[in-house]
Amino acid sequence: MTNRTSQRIAVGSRWRGFSRSQRMFCAFLASLQLLLPSVVVALPTDGIVVGGHAEIQQISPTQLTIQQTTDRAILNWQSFSIGANETVRFDQPSINSIALNRVTGVDPSVILGSLQANGRIFLLNPNGILFGVGAQINVGGLLATTLQIRDDDFMAGRFLFAQDPLKGLKSVVNQGTIHASDHGFVVLVAPGVSNEGMIVANLGKVVLGSGQALTVDLMGDGLIKYALSGKVLDHVMGVDGKPLSSAVSNTGTIQADGGHVILQAKASGDIFSSVVNQSGVIRARSLENQGGVVQLLGGDETLVAATEAGAMRPAGDVSGAVVNTDRIDVAAGEPNAARGSVTMVGARVGQFGSIMATGAEGANGGEVVIASTTRTLLASGSTIDVSGSGHSSGGQLRVWSDQDTFFDAGAAILARGGELGGKGGFVELSGKENLGYAGSVNALAPFGSAGTLLLDPRNITIAAAGAAYNPGVNNLFGNTPAVDVTISAGSINAAAANVVLQANNDITVGSAINMANAGVGIAMQAGRDINVNAAITTNNGNISLTANDSSAIAANRLAGTGDIVFGVAGANLSAGTGNIDLTIDSSAAAPFNPGSITTVRNLTTTTGNITLNSRNTVSLSGAVNAGSGTVSINANSDGALAQGFTMNAGSSIATTNIGVNAVSINVNGAAGGTGAVSLRNITTGAGGTLAIATNVGGNLTGGAISQVAGTTLNVGTAALSTGSASADITLSQATNNFGTVSVSRARNVTLRDANALALGPSTIFGNMAVTAGDSVTQTGALSSTGGASTLTVTTLNNAGALITLTNPNNNFANINLNARNAANTANTAGAIAYRDLNGVNAAQIRTASTVDLTAGGAITDSGTLVGSTLTARTLNNAGAAITLDTATNDFATINLQSRNAADTADANGAIAYRDTNGFDVAAARTLNTVTLTGGGRSPIPARSPVPL
Structure with a gap:
């Protein structure tokens, strides 16, 4: 043309x-x-x-x-x-x-x-x-x-x-x-x-x-x-x-x-x-089956995971600044729309305008990813909204920088659940080196659970006035000299989403946190230490502290043990109906090194549970009160070490919980652990169980369980175990109040109760000594594998208190049973009954009432037996002797029988009895000889068999 x-x-x-x-x-x-x-x-x-x-x-x-x-x-x-x-x-x-x-x-x-x-x-x-x-x-x-x-x-x-x-x-x-x-x-x-x-x-x-x-x-x-x-x-x-x-x-x-x-x-x-x-x-705008997608990319679009929570970092070649100063809209344009997404990636990323990725009915809020290699800025006036609508839930926002992330005052993030239902969304703000946090986040849900706010720099300090990043007009991506990040306590207090603070190294609480919004909790995860130097209070939200967290970036974690340390009095945690969880991650791969939970101050919930988990020591210095919740303490949880659980002066544990897990204390989670337990005041609800084990890992070397003088254990049920033939259980304070105590695998056991006590199934290696202010009964067999073991039971009650231990599977070599007055100066009218699977030696029995002994083998004595009426019965098909010949024995009436195992016929067991005074013989049944001595007279042999 x-x-x-x-x-x-x-x-x-x-x-x-x-x-x-x-x-x-x-x-x-x-x-x-x-x-x-x-x-x-x-x-x-x-x-x-x-x-x-x-x-x-x-x-x-x-x-x-x-x-x-x-x-x-x-x-x-x-x-x-x-x-x-x-x-x-x-x-x-x-x-x-x-x-x-x-x-x-x-x-x-x-x-x-x-x-x-x-x-x-x-x-x-x-x-x-x-x-x-x-x-x-x-x-x-x-x-x-x-x-x-x-x-x-x-x-x-x-x-x-x-x-x-x-x-x-x-x-x-x-x-x-x-x-x-x-x-x-x-x-x-x-x-x-x-x-x-x-x-x-x-x-x-x-x-x-x-x-x-x-x-x-x-x-x-x-x-x-x-x-x-x-x-x-x-x-x-x-x-x-x-x-x-x-x-x-x-x-x-x-x-x-x-x-x-x-x-x-x-x-x-x-x-x-x-x-x-x-x-x-x-x-x-996002449509049904067609989610809207917007990408601002300062180089390669490839992203890889930067944190376990899902923050993404650039993996390819990126450079220069990527900036949004106006409006990006991928909101759901109709019900049931697919999720919209926005991605901003560059060496430096600045968000000054608005990003709308809201949901609709049947369509959850969208996903926004902002990532840089040098600096990410959410500037004052910027808004990112991934909220749900109707019954839908909030979406996700993940912000990352390989170096610095700043969330300025006046910047807003919304990840709310829908106004009719749905959950709050997830917000992560992460800076590998530095994080400035001064903006506002709202991830509440009127009819659902609140969302989560995760903050993730290297070090975090919470102070009364956080050092918010405040760039000048011409300093959009200027460097900040700060090594650590300081977050204002006020910004956390006003958080409208569950707050998660993640630091590759340390977190320090230097100013009191008092979170205002109901149900909003806080979680702190540090690669090394968490130092609690001020109180943390939520409005019925969970409190979770994790030190030595293995999800931290190893290269940014400094050397040293990862501990949770409560530095000053008043550094208390209170969560209302929320839970409190303190954990030392057990990871020991360098540079991670698990430490301890020490000098724990007051921990308080009303219905929430309280849990402390440490690879090493756990020590309390304050009152742990779980309301009607449970208390769970795990020390030396993953190590074959000597660390255990200690209650320091002024500490206590209390709950009104009546369940089998009311208070549980577990030590030595691996074979070879020798950590011990030292207790002070502990209280549960009526019937609530105090379970203590120092052999959680199935080891045979668990440490001792003891109680500090002047303290009280007031629990419904105690279940105790050391797993060790050389570790004792000593809970011997006079004011203790147990409903039932069971012991599994310990050497010597010493128990004291101010009131009645029921002994549950117990198997030990040594001796058991029980003192109670009222009756002692049993709900399961008591046995010891020690060849010379002794069961000592004493009731101290002026009116007389029973000792009734008649389980046919009891098994002790020796017994010492005493019904005494409160001052332990005189015998009282407390009936004593004991039965043993095998033979048993009565080292001492004292009461002003009846004594009833039954054994599957011979019954002997090596000390004085005193009471009103003595009944002794052996149940053995071959015949088992009854030899109670201590000169100081003193009963008014005796009933001695050698019977077969079914107690249907007499057996061939010789019977011998001696008394310091005269006595009546109610019965003496045997197919063998009967020898009775009383009042200082010479023994009178009786022809066998002699029914009396």
């Missing part, structure tokens, strides 16, 4: 009445005329079809039509511009057809009129492309680039574009309106790209990319995949001849509801003030 008469653009000199964008455009055109006098705005010129089939038709002076008859066609043009009120139309075989338009001349393309196509248009001009104000682009899909492609690659479907090394670095700019069909695409790629107008590609993809190479994959559904490469290392000139300040910039509006919007720059941060500048509006 022949050239039309060109028309140069004239720009008036009067500015009054022009908008800012119009004035900028006019200035651009004026500079364009001065810098590039040959540039004209007219229809495309000198078109030649060099691939495929197409016909170029000039319909009128203002209209050009290209009739394309093959799915791919290549047209070379000397120039490709469209003036205002001019139209270029491509008629293509289908929406998937592509017309590649290559400019071979020296002029940039200036599109001011209308470009129409029912298929896809590729526009390639190494001199730059401008879609000016008033331009109307309506196509199935558009790729506009300054990069080049080989004809044979294009025709073969290999869409490989690259910068011409002989050409300068130029840009693609849109100031008009570009509209792609639903499921279509708009791809603007050059060393520099800017959108100042309107781009629409609903259900499709919009890409603004800076790079020197591009690979495109056109999929069958009309969508597009792409890959940028070739970092831009030099200044990029706009079509006005001036260097661009941003490699990729959006100051206009981009709409891709149900689709993807990607702003990506492969460019040096030293060349541009920002590699990606989002200062306009990006809308990619």
